[in-house]
Amino acid sequence: MESVLISPAAATVAGIPTKIFSILIPVVGVAIFAYIMFRRIQPLVKAAPDERFCCIWTRIGLTIKIWLAQWRQPRYLLAGIIHILIFAGFIILGARSTQLVILGFSENFVLPGFSGNFGQFYNVLKDYAATWVLIACVIAAVRRGIFKPARYAVPPRYGKDHTAEAIFVLGLISTLILTESLFEASLVAAGTQKGLHAEFPAPLSLAWFFSHMLSGASQSSLQHTHLISYFIHDLTFFFFLCFLPLGKHFHVITSIFNVFFMRVEKGNVKPVRYGIPDERLDDLDSFGVKVFEDFTWKHMLDFYSCADCGRCSDRCPANAVGRPLSPRFISIKGRDYAFKHYPLIGGNGAEAKPLMGDLYDEDEIWSCTTCGACEQECPLGIEYIDKMVDLRRGMVDDGLVPQSLQKPLSALEKRGNPWGKMERKRADWTTALADGNRVKILEKGAVAETLYFVDSITSFDDRMQEIARCTAQILNAAEIDFGILGKTEKDSGHEARRFGEEMLYQDLRDQNTEAILNSGVQRIVTADPHAFNALKKDYSGLPPVEHISQTIVRQVRSGRIQLKSVEDPAKVYAYHDACYLGRHNNVYDAPRDAIDSIPGINRIEMTGNCRDRSFCCGGGGLMLFYEPEEEQRMGVLRVQMAQTSGANVIVTACPFCLVNIEDAIKVSGLEGQMEALDLTELITQHIITEDRGQRSEVSGRSNSSNSS
Amino acid sequence: MEILVCVKRVPDTAENEIEVNRDGSDIERDDLVYSVNEWDNYAVEEAIQIVDKVGGAVTVVSFGDEDSEEVVRREMAMGANNGILVSDDGFEGSDGKGIATILKSVVEKGNYDLILTGAQADDGAGQIGGMLAAMMDVPFASVVNFIEVVNDSQLKVGREIEGGNQEMNEIALPCVLSIQTGINEPRYVGIRGIRKVASVDIPVWGASDLGIDVSSVGESGAAVKRVDYFVPELGDGAEILEGSSEEIAAKLIDLLKAKGGIK
Numbered sequence: 001m002e003s004v005l006i007s008p009a010a011a012t013v014a015g016i017p018t019k020i021f022s023i024l025i026p027v028v029g030v031a032i033f034a035y036i037m038f039r040r041i042q043p044l045v046k047a048a049p050d051e052r053f054c055c056i057w058t059r060i061g062l063t064i065k066i067w068l069a070q071w072r073q074p075r076y077l078l079a080g081i082i083h084i085l086i087f088a089g090f091i092i093l094g095a096r097s098t099q100l101v102i103l104g105f106s107e108n109f110v111l112p113g114f115s116g117n118f119g120q121f122y123n124v125l126k127d128y129a130a131t132w133v134l135i136a137c138v139i140a141a142v143r144r145g146i147f148k149p150a151r152y153a154v155p156p157r158y159g160k161d162h163t164a165e166a167i168f169v170l171g172l173i174s175t176l177i178l179t180e181s182l183f184e185a186s187l188v189a190a191g192t193q194k195g196l197h198a199e200f201p202a203p204l205s206l207a208w209f210f211s212h213m214l215s216g217a218s219q220s221s222l223q224h225t226h227l228i229s230y231f232i233h234d235l236t237f238f239f240f241l242c243f244l245p246l247g248k249h250f251h252v253i254t255s256i257f258n259v260f261f262m263r264v265e266k267g268n269v270k271p272v273r274y275g276i277p278d279e280r281l282d283d284l285d286s287f288g289v290k291v292f293e294d295f296t297w298k299h300m301l302d303f304y305s306c307a308d309c310g311r312c313s314d315r316c317p318a319n320a321v322g323r324p325l326s327p328r329f330i331s332i333k334g335r336d337y338a339f340k341h342y343p344l345i346g347g348n349g350a351e352a353k354p355l356m357g358d359l360y361d362e363d364e365i366w367s368c369t370t371c372g373a374c375e376q377e378c379p380l381g382i383e384y385i386d387k388m389v390d391l392r393r394g395m396v397d398d399g400l401v402p403q404s405l406q407k408p409l410s411a412l413e414k415r416g417n418p419w420g421k422m423e424r425k426r427a428d429w430t431t432a433l434a435d436g437n438r439v440k441i442l443e444k445g446a447v448a449e450t451l452y453f454v455d456s457i458t459s460f461d462d463r464m465q466e467i468a469r470c471t472a473q474i475l476n477a478a479e480i481d482f483g484i485l486g487k488t489e490k491d492s493g494h495e496a497r498r499f500g501e502e503m504l505y506q507d508l509r510d511q512n513t514e515a516i517l518n519s520g521v522q523r524i525v526t527a528d529p530h531a532f533n534a535l536k537k538d539y540s541g542l543p544p545v546e547h548i549s550q551t552i553v554r555q556v557r558s559g560r561i562q563l564k565s566v567e568d569p570a571k572v573y574a575y576h577d578a579c580y581l582g583r584h585n586n587v588y589d590a591p592r593d594a595i596d597s598i599p600g601i602n603r604i605e606m607t608g609n610c611r612d613r614s615f616c617c618g619g620g621g622l623m624l625f626y627e628p629e630e631e632q633r634m635g636v637l638r639v640q641m642a643q644t645s646g647a648n649v650i651v652t653a654c655p656f657c658l659v660n661i662e663d664a665i666k667v668s669g670l671e672g673q674m675e676a677l678d679l680t681e682l683i684t685q686h687i688i689t690e691d692r693g694q695r696s697e698v699s700g701r702s703n704s705s706n707s708s
Numbered sequence: 709m710e711i712l713v714c715v716k717r718v719p720d721t722a723e724n725e726i727e728v729n730r731d732g733s734d735i736e737r738d739d740l741v742y743s744v745n746e747w748d749n750y751a752v753e754e755a756i757q758i759v760d761k762v763g764g765a766v767t768v769v770s771f772g773d774e775d776s777e778e779v780v781r782r783e784m785a786m787g788a789n790n791g792i793l794v795s796d797d798g799f800e801g802s803d804g805k806g807i808a809t810i811l812k813s814v815v816e817k818g819n820y821d822l823i824l825t826g827a828q829a830d831d832g833a834g835q836i837g838g839m840l841a842a843m844m845d846v847p848f849a850s851v852v853n854f855i856e857v858v859n860d861s862q863l864k865v866g867r868e869i870e871g872g873n874q875e876m877n878e879i880a881l882p883c884v885l886s887i888q889t890g891i892n893e894p895r896y897v898g899i900r901g902i903r904k905v906a907s908v909d910i911p912v913w914g915a916s917d918l919g920i921d922v923s924s925v926g927e928s929g930a931a932v933k934r935v936d937y938f939v940p941e942l943g944d945g946a947e948i949l950e951g952s953s954e955e956i957a958a959k960l961i962d963l964l965k966a967k968g969g970i971k
Contacts, residue, residue: 282903399786399895406896411723413899414741420723422739462952503899 022104029238050296089133185210262381267584288393312374322631369619392500416490440483448483495621574647577614620656635664747826801927
């Protein structure tokens with residue numbers, strides 16, 4: 001097609017062919033970009049190893065879902081839709097921008113595959129994409145600049161506000177869109193004036209409006225518009241490319257990699273150092289993250305990828321109660337550290353300085369309950385739990401452990417439970433079982449098919465022992481041949497590990513693993529999600545593990561457990577998802593199904609704060625001992641959520657949740673209005689025990705070796 | 709600064725249920741777990757912090773049976789440079805004066821500027837520090853909760869006074885200080901730290917190494933002898949609340965309300 005306007009590849013300005021500029025701009029732009037990227041990669045090269053090349057198909061799937069399909073974006077609806085529009089526009093217009101760059105020195109260039117029908121379809125699509133991106137940019141700018149959602153605010157202690165950067169980038173994107181449309185519209189208007197058949201822009205698109213606006217313009221002004229818009233586009237495009245790695249918009253480049261390399265398994269914790277097996281850990285000079293270079297390359301990539309969207313902190317329970325932790329700033333501070341110590345010009349990686357007390361504070365890192373709400377929310381697959389654990393490992397190795405945690409850690413080491421209770425009293429809860437109930441203790445040759453792993457809090461805490469007794473009653477009612485380890489059971493070590501005391505965890509794990517394997521059981525059941533997660537995700541080589549809620553559902557379905565109508569139909573029940581049951585193990589439905597199997601029960605959801613958006617009760621295990629700085633308790637907020645949703649009974653399926661929520665009800669002065677009970681207690685209250693005689697006989701026979 | 713810290717291995721009161729044995733001579737020790745005496749742990753931390761600031765070395769010494777080696781090792785994992793275990797069958801049954809005598813001979817084998825002890829031990833009488841200072845004829849400050857090194861020959865020390873008051877003193881070196889808890893935040897010693905020092909050789913010094921005549925110490929030399937050990941009878945007006953923690957708390961609140969303690 002003969003062009004009606006002189007293209008940038010053929011034009012001259014003051015005798016100089018503009019082709020020179022349209023070659024020079026990309027060459028210089030790409031060179032600067034390559035240099036910046038080279039410098040940005042430097043810390044990653046010095047980082048700790050990470051193994052992120054397993055399960056390629058899962059990773060490809062996650063990339064398609066979370067990166068390409070922007071799966072997590074609509075969790076924040078308006079921001080999510082705006083982002084999806086801009087993201088889709090970037091993907092679509094990427095091809096057009098590439099074509100434009102090359103058009104600058106190669107007239108009539110068309111990308112391979114973009115001729116013919118697809119090309120025509122693409123031209124319509126990109127006109128509309130440009131239009132919706134511009135609209136999205138305007139909405140985003142108004143939202144950021146005028147409405148200023150609280151989520152983006154930057155508390156002074158964390159650094160400076162980034163609204164200006166956000167709006168500047170929206171301006172760059174808009175400039176790209178406007179110049180691309182003007183470039184095309186000027187060509188169309190010129191063609192129309194000459195009566196030539198021109199491919200008209202898609203109706204009602206931005207280019208379409210521009211071409212109508214320009215229809216009366218002189219040939220020379222159209223020519224100027226055509227060339228000027230081209231070069232503004234070209235310059236903006238390469239400026240933007242080089243600007244991306246300088247701030248929060250780095251995610252435009254890194255996100256696809258960050259999502260591809262994201263966590264594929266949940267509930268687990270990274271090894272102390274990838275490639276070092278447990279038996280060689282003693283050879284390591286240092287544990288965990290103490291200096292920046294101790295982070296793995298993926299964790300550094302996380303820092304680069306953070307878009308500062310604030311979703312993690314918005315869902316973070318520690319942040320909500322005013323603890324000195326905001327996950328977003330774990331990333332932003334990490335990124336700023338990398339930018340500062342690995343600058344674009346000058347020496348790389350100044351002397352390794354301890355992060356603790358400089359970049360991060362001890363209390364900040366101890367404040368995390370590892371609930372996983374941040375990771376669940378992050379649209380970019382950024383991880384926090386492993387970073388917290390690694391930073392804690394570093395603190396433990398340096399002895400930087402608060403006094404409140406030293407006692408329970410020492411007790412775990414000496415007595416196998418954080419309270420320092422006597423080992424031989426671990427099975428004492430069995431002395432107060434309901435009539436007809438027996439619990440075998442798997443020692444001195446006693447065997448059972450199923451192991452009930454009780455764990456420390458349920459074994460020793462006066463109130464939580466009720467969960468153990470109810471669990472035993474449920475297992476008895478289902479005629480399951482079960483037993484407990486008694487004094488050979490140790491704490492699962494779940495929190496010891498997550499609080500950075502890896503070697504203590506490994507000792508506990510080894511003792512438990514040996515005791516469980518020696519007992520010869522074929523399956524394990526527990527009512528403690530932390531133990532459940534530890535046995536499932538941290539331990540290896542054990543028989544299958546189940547949470548009691550799963551057992552209950554199966555036994556109700558098979559008819560072995562029958563439940564009577566709800567005792568008090570006026571009560572409104574809400575189930576509180578335990579982090580280590582829900583988010584970390586995807587067990588959302590079993591506890592709900594178990595509750596719903598009670599005829600006539602009125603169960604509601606804490607809408608907006610349930611399932612994978614559940615709000616942590618305050619944390620389990622060692623977190624019960626930690627004394628955080630906070631304005632209020634997480635449990636208090638959780639009880640308010642339940643009350644707001646209209647519930648008056650909160651059903652938990654975790655002893656730590658029950659402790660925290662019962663305490664929260666008391667400190668909120670809501671005793672009498674709100675109550676909390678464990679799923680096992682609720683089920684036990686409703687078990688039909690008419691055939692108790694027959695059942696007692698069964699349990700009597702299978703429980704000859706009764707407890708002490 | 710060369711610092712010697714005296715540490716003791718004691719049954720951990722937080723992690724044991726202490727019961728008196730049948731013949732009333734001691735507590736039931738079969739099922740006990742031990743740790744370093746809490747006050748001593750603060751003393752070691754303080755010594756390490758002083759050495760971090762002004763240089764020198766920290767030596768930890770424990771008097772006891774061979775099991776006491778574990779607390780010496782733990783304090784070395786914490787950061788003490790040297791460890792000594794003082795153990796001899798002839799030392800068994802020593803009273804406070806005997807122990808102080810033995811420790812004095814340990815001090816004389818070294819060249820220490822400062823000697824720290826805990827203010828007291830869970831199972832002790834809080835007497836060793838003062839006796840040791842007197843025997844060595846050096847100054848002594850007890851219940852110290854603040855130390856600042858002024859120069860090579862002087863320290864500034866804070867002492868906790870009954871009623872929550874604080875006093876500040878200047879004390880000449882060498883001296884003995886007994887350390888109160890809360891003077892610092894002792895660092896954590898994890899299993900990994902202990903493993904790192906697992907193979908470090910800890911010398912065991914007996915009577916002959918120290919040149920002590922065992923007849924002057926040990927049971928034969930003891931002028932104080934324990935004659936009985938028991939849980940006191942309930943006195944008038946004393947009451948032990950029983951039940952679960954919650955029941956006890958509820959009863960306590962009722963009692964406090966009844967007696968006008970709370971409204």
